[in-house]
Amino acid sequence: MVSAQQYLIEHGIKPSVHRLAIMQYLLNNRTHPTADEVYLNLLPDIPTLSKTTVYNTMKLFIEQRVALQIDIDDRNARFDGVVEAHAHFYCRVCGCVKDLPLPQIQEPEMSGLTVDETHVNFKGTCADCKSRG
Amino acid sequence: MVSAQQYLIEHGIKPSVHRLAIMQYLLNNRTHPTADEVYLNLLPDIPTLSKTTVYNTMKLFIEQRVALQIDIDDRNARFDGVVEAHAHFYCRVCGCVKDLPLPQIQEPEMSGLTVDETHVNFKGTCADCKSRG
């Protein structure tokens, strides 16, 4: 368990105040937030933050492999600070995204494809929305 | 093997000329096209087609479950006329999307989730792009 600061440095990212805050946010809130959610939630603490910086930082994080982009919600890009392989569940009703253990999957041994990411996304209705009727 | 027209009717879709053409296109070209690709490819045959109609029709198809939307390319929505379960491979280099057999996957038996769709997306480099260097 290294600090977020150490974690960024180890991945070649200079830990500015903004970058640290965004990384912390991703690690503390495993809600797969959109860029806008990250922006709005950090704004009270960092009033000078701009949405451009959130986008810039996410791009950097993804390049350096400390975050993943999840294409599960066709409206917004979502980001995940957990880079270990896991599956996602998207609730069509409330729009929440939950983590699930990754089912056993064998990568396709197809004619020379190179696979570097595997995404497993389930869609449906979450327990809360079901009980709510 | 029913005709596209029969297929639409069976799914409660009134088969207008435009809808038929779009369905045919999806079934004949398993390239997971974007709305724009469908539009541009049908335009020579149906000069009166508008992009709005492509969007409207895709929405209808998805509601009636004769097409699926694939969230594999974060830039555009892609559509698939093959509704049987299968996995997808996205090439980051050329942007192509290929079908793959669906690996054995057990749905998560999690606290009351209802899963109605399972998406398995691989990302990487396709054989053509690899050989091209």
Next chain:
DNA sequence: GTGCTTGCAAATCGTTTGCAATAGC
């Protein structure tokens, strides 16, 4: 003629870009 289908044009909104201001070494 009533209701569904279509299409234009405008609006929307998430994301990207260009460039100037700022901060850190």
Next chain:
DNA sequence: GCTATTGCAAACGATTTGCAAGCAC
């Protein structure tokens, strides 16, 4: 001072919306 980081404002582009026109039964 030089370079990387940040932020504003504008641009961009895919998708949606409002509404009027067209078509089918």
